[in-house]
Amino acid sequence: MDLDHNEPSLALKVGTVAATFAAGWIAQKLIKIVWEKATGNDAPIDLDADDIPVVQAIVFAAVTGGVAVLARRLARQGVAKAVDRRAQKVSVV
Numbered sequence: 001m002d003l004d005h006n007e008p009s010l011a012l013k014v015g016t017v018a019a020t021f022a023a024g025w026i027a028q029k030l031i032k033i034v035w036e037k038a039t040g041n042d043a044p045i046d047l048d049a050d051d052i053p054v055v056q057a058i059v060f061a062a063v064t065g066g067v068a069v070l071a072r073r074l075a076r077q078g079v080a081k082a083v084d085r086r087a088q089k090v091s092v093v
Contacts, residue, residue, distance in 0.1 A: 012083045019075035027071040031064055 035043040039056075047057040 015079035016076050019079045020072050023071035023075040027067045031067055
C-alpha cells in the first residue's frame with residue numbers, strides 16, 4: 001500500500017476540525033462582546049428581521065464572516081505546526 005505524503009494525516013484532520021470548532025465558538029463570543037460594547041445594542045441574531053437596519057445587518061455579516069475566516073486559518077495553521085512539531089519529536093526518538 002502506497003502512502004501519499006501529500007495527504008493530511010488523521011491527526012491533522014481531527015485536530016483541525018476540533019480547533020476550528022473551538023476557534024469559531026471563541027470568535028462568536030468575542031464578536032458578540034465587541035459588538036455590544038461598540039454599538040450599545042445586542043448583537044443581531046436574525047439578520048433578516050425587519051427591526052434590524054440593512055446597514056447594521058451588512059456590517060455585522062461582514063465582520064462575522066471576516067472573523068470566521070481568520071479563526072479557521074489560524075486554527076488550521078496552529079494545528080499544522082503542532083502536528084509538525086510532534087512528528088519531529090517522534091522522528092528524533
